[in-house]
Amino acid sequence: MAGDERWNYGNMDMYLPQNPPSSGAISQNYNQQTEPLPHRTDGEPPVTQNGQATHEDSAFYLLKDMPGIPRPGGPHHVSPGAQVDITGSVNLIQHHGLEHSFHKFCGKKVKEPLSNFLPNLPGFIDTPGLQDGSSLRSLIEKPPIVGKELYQLSGPQLQGFRLHPGPIPEQYRLLHQQPPAKKKHKNKKHKREHSKTSEDGGASSTASGEKEKKTKKQKKHEDSEKKEKKKKKDKKKKKTGST
Amino acid sequence: MAEKLEQLEQHLEQFIENTRQMGIIVSDFQPQGQPVLNQKIHAMITGMQEIDRCKAQLQDVQVPLEVFEYIDQGRNPQLYTKDCMEKSLAKNEQVKGKIDALKKFRSQLMLELDKVFPEEIAKYKAAREIVKEEHT
Numbered sequence: 053m054a055g056d057e058r059w060n061y062g063n064m065d066m067y068l069p070q071n072p073p074s075s076g077a078i079s080q081n082y083n084q085q086t087e088p089l090p091h092r093t094d095g096e097p098p099v100t101q102n103g104q105a106t107h108e109d110s111a112f113y114l115l116k117d118m119p120g121i122p123r124p125g126g127p128h129h130v131s132p133g134a135q136v137d138i139t140g141s142v143n144l145i146q147h148h149g150l151e152h153s154f155h156k157f158c159g160k161k162v163k164e165p166l167s168n169f170l171p172n173l174p175g176f177i178d179t180p181g182l183q184d185g186s187s188l189r190s191l192i193e194k195p196p197i198v199g200k201e202l203y204q205l206s207g208p209q210l211q212g213f214r215l216h217p218g219p220i221p222e223q224y225r226l227l228h229q230q231p232p233a234k235k236k237h238k239n240k241k242h243k244r245e246h247s248k249t250s251e252d253g254g255a256s257s258t259a260s261g262e263k264e265k266k267t268k269k270q271k272k273h274e275d276s277e278k279k280e281k282k283k284k285k286d287k288k289k290k291k292t293g294s295t
Numbered sequence: 296m297a298e299k300l301e302q303l304e305q306h307l308e309q310f311i312e313n314t315r316q317m318g319i320i321v322s323d324f325q326p327q328g329q330p331v332l333n334q335k336i337h338a339m340i341t342g343m344q345e346i347d348r349c350k351a352q353l354q355d356v357q358v359p360l361e362v363f364e365y366i367d368q369g370r371n372p373q374l375y376t377k378d379c380m381e382k383s384l385a386k387n388e389q390v391k392g393k394i395d396a397l398k399k400f401r402s403q404l405m406l407e408l409d410k411v412f413p414e415e416i417a418k419y420k421a422a423r424e425i426v427k428e429e430h431t
Contacts, residue, residue: 112419140390145383154384157377169371172308174315181367188363202344210333215324225322 296356303349310342 138147145154165178181187205213219225317335320328365375409416 112422115419115422118423139394140387141394144387145380150380153376154380157373158380162371162373162377164370164374166366166369166371169373173311178369180369187367189367192360192363202340202347204337204340210336213332213336214329215321215332217324217326219323220321 299349299352300356303346303353306342306345306349310339310346313338313342 138144145151167173167178170177181189313335317332317339320332320335324332359375362372362375365372405416
């Protein structure tokens, strides 16, 4: 058959190395093919004529270095006093001294809105940047023209900023509005505690105000409960209607 | 580095405050407010010049792009740090589990190979011990 010539190993001898390595790390024929080293029966590596144990000439071909313990003279040789390679078996956060940061960010609850990170910024900053074209991504994709020097405006140039008196149209007033100030519930709790422990007579006005707030909260809670009950009823009706 | 960032932060806050005040003046403009508006425009240009000067000192500051996605969504950028730390911890634990499993496999393999190839395993252990002694 054509192609049988491929399988004629006799012709391939000229291309093969004189001392071909055996497959795998363990081979009893390895010592026979390489330089004849004195065979030891005590399990220790073969010794050269100098009397030193040679690991490179050991009976194990392709023996890789143990992690952190390389062979001397090898490609990844490290001095004996050097630090062992760090692996994933070590707590890397502890190793790099990031425990405090980890507890700071992951231990406590980090608030979701951007306004909690930047409380002093005016305007509505919690809205997505894509809505009003103020996203940082657009700044990266279409960077503004930079490199020009900034000069103060001269008198004639400032004439262009002379405005007409009167209010601006309503559509532009929303940009200027501030979000409602967030009420701090902690202070209220402290106030309630102080009001209870301090004068009772003077606390009547604050108590009435607190009662009004309580009734409002109760109403909101009741409304939400009613809505949930309605939703459940609607779901049941749909199920019974489908069957 | 922290001082430079604080300085930039101050300049930015002043600039934003100046812009906010200009918005108040312009929202209901009166003729007597023109000199004040001109002054605010001057202050805005000096603010931009100061921010531009800060740029040279912060060339080596690197910010990951993923933070911008959080900010564009109106979310706290500290959540990005929190997510990074949680992911790194989870990955650390995952890798540790793999390492432990491979260590157990290695010890089990050595036991079984010792039963089948006792002489070769003895030679291998001897070779490893010599390397360890030399390293220490």
